[in-house]
Each structure stands twice: as structure tokens, then as C-alpha cells.
Amino acid sequence: MSATFEQRLDAFRRLDDAKLTFARRDWFPGTSGNLSIKVANDPLQFAVTASGKDKTKLSPEDYLIVDSDSRPVDETSLKPSAETLIHAVVYKKFPQAGACFHVHTVWNNLISELYFGQRAFSIQGQELIKGLGIWEENASITVPIVENFADIPTLAAAIEKVITPDVPGVLIRNHGIYAWGGNDFEAKRHLEAFEFLFEYHARLLQLRQAVVSHTPNN
Numbered sequence: 001m002s003a004t005f006e007q008r009l010d011a012f013r014r015l016d017d018a019k020l021t022f023a024r025r026d027w028f029p030g031t032s033g034n035l036s037i038k039v040a041n042d043p044l045q046f047a048v049t050a051s052g053k054d055k056t057k058l059s060p061e062d063y064l065i066v067d068s069d070s071r072p073v074d075e076t077s078l079k080p081s082a083e084t085l086i087h088a089v090v091y092k093k094f095p096q097a098g099a100c101f102h103v104h105t106v107w108n109n110l111i112s113e114l115y116f117g118q119r120a121f122s123i124q125g126q127e128l129i130k131g132l133g134i135w136e137e138n139a140s141i142t143v144p145i146v147e148n149f150a151d152i153p154t155l156a157a158a159i160e161k162v163i164t165p166d167v168p169g170v171l172i173r174n175h176g177i178y179a180w181g182g183n184d185f186e187a188k189r190h191l192e193a194f195e196f197l198f199e200y201h202a203r204l205l206q207l208r209q210a211v212v213s214h215t216p217n218n
């Protein structure tokens, strides 16, 4: 069944909340980033940010509802995010996903560059891994990294191939991250946990390097 007016409005309000929270952290430089919240399962429909908007601001023209082919459900002059296909891939592959958030940050870009030539970033034994819903002792996670194909259908297909139910996110090399969850609260928690892990790891490598270069006989 199609989403009701109330369901759409609720999704738009939740997107406003997520958008303003991430904007305060400077997670949308240069109009980058896109956000979505699912509003109907069968057929799939989700609210997604309109393309090219300044995501640090709120306006009445920020979101639209699209279908499983990433096409607007209603007549509108708004264009869905250029990367809507990636959101659709996530919802189709994981029917339990209810929200999907994409941000470009310096830390997620640095991690993907640090592991240039590799197809994943792994980290173990960090408490914030639990923020991803992984509670085992000394857990390790592997976040897939895909190349930043300019052609969005190619990029979406590459993402579709590597994402798994184990880890709710994927890095795009020198571009950004997509993270998702059962709802907007969970997707936000996952995104925050990933960003913490990326920054922690990059800073740790930096500090280790500084210690080595200040150690006598090095």
C-alpha cells in the first residue's frame, strides 16, 4: 500500500532532524550527502533528499517520495538525489532497512584513501563496534570499500555486490559512506559509530607515526 500523508510528513520531519544534526557536525560540505527514510514496503517507497540542495538548511522543497525505480511518485519539479539508486539498492537488498544516510567527511575519505588498493577496512576490539549492533567479545568488523564510479548505476551495482547484513555500511573511495538501519535512530547510531571508528583509527596511525619519528635511533 502507498504511504499515507501522515507517514510522509513523519518521514520528512525525521529527515529534518537527521539533516540538522549532521549539518551541525559539518557532514554536508558543498551540498554533498543525501538521506532517505522508507515510507512503504510493498510497493517500496521512500522519502529522499532532493538533489543539489544546501543540506545545512530547511526548506519546503527538501524531500520527495520515490518508488523502487528511484522515480518520483508524484508530479514534482524536484529532482531526487543523484544517488537515489544506492538507497534503493539498500532497501531492496535488506527489506528490514528503514533509513539510509550518506555523508562525506574528511575521516571517511581518509580511511578509504589509506587503504587504497584494498577492498575493505577492518578494525577490532573497539567498544564503539557495539554501536553497530555487534556485541561479541573483541569483535572485528570489515567495512567494504568500492571504487568511486562516476556512473551511478555502475556504482550502485558495485555496492549491491559487496554489502552484507553483518555490517550496516559501505565506503565509497574518496567519496563518503552509506550507512543504514532499521529506522532513522538506528541508521544515525550506525553512522556515528562508523565515523568514530574511522577518526579513531586514522588518529591512532598518526600518533604512532609521530611516536616512531620522535624515538631516538629511528
Ligand SMILES: CSC[C@@H](O)[C@@H](O)C(=O)COP(=O)(O)O
Pocket (backbone or CB within 6 Å): 030, 031, 032, 033, 034, 049, 050, 051, 052, 053, 080, 081, 082, 083, 102
Ligand atoms: C556536490 S558533491 C556531492 C555529490 O556529487 C554527491 O556525491 C552527493 O553526495 C550529493 O548529491 P545529491 O544529488 O545532492 O544527493
Ligand SMILES: [Zn+2]
Pocket (backbone or CB within 6 Å): 032, 033, 034, 083, 102, 104, 175, 176
Ligand atoms: Zn555523495
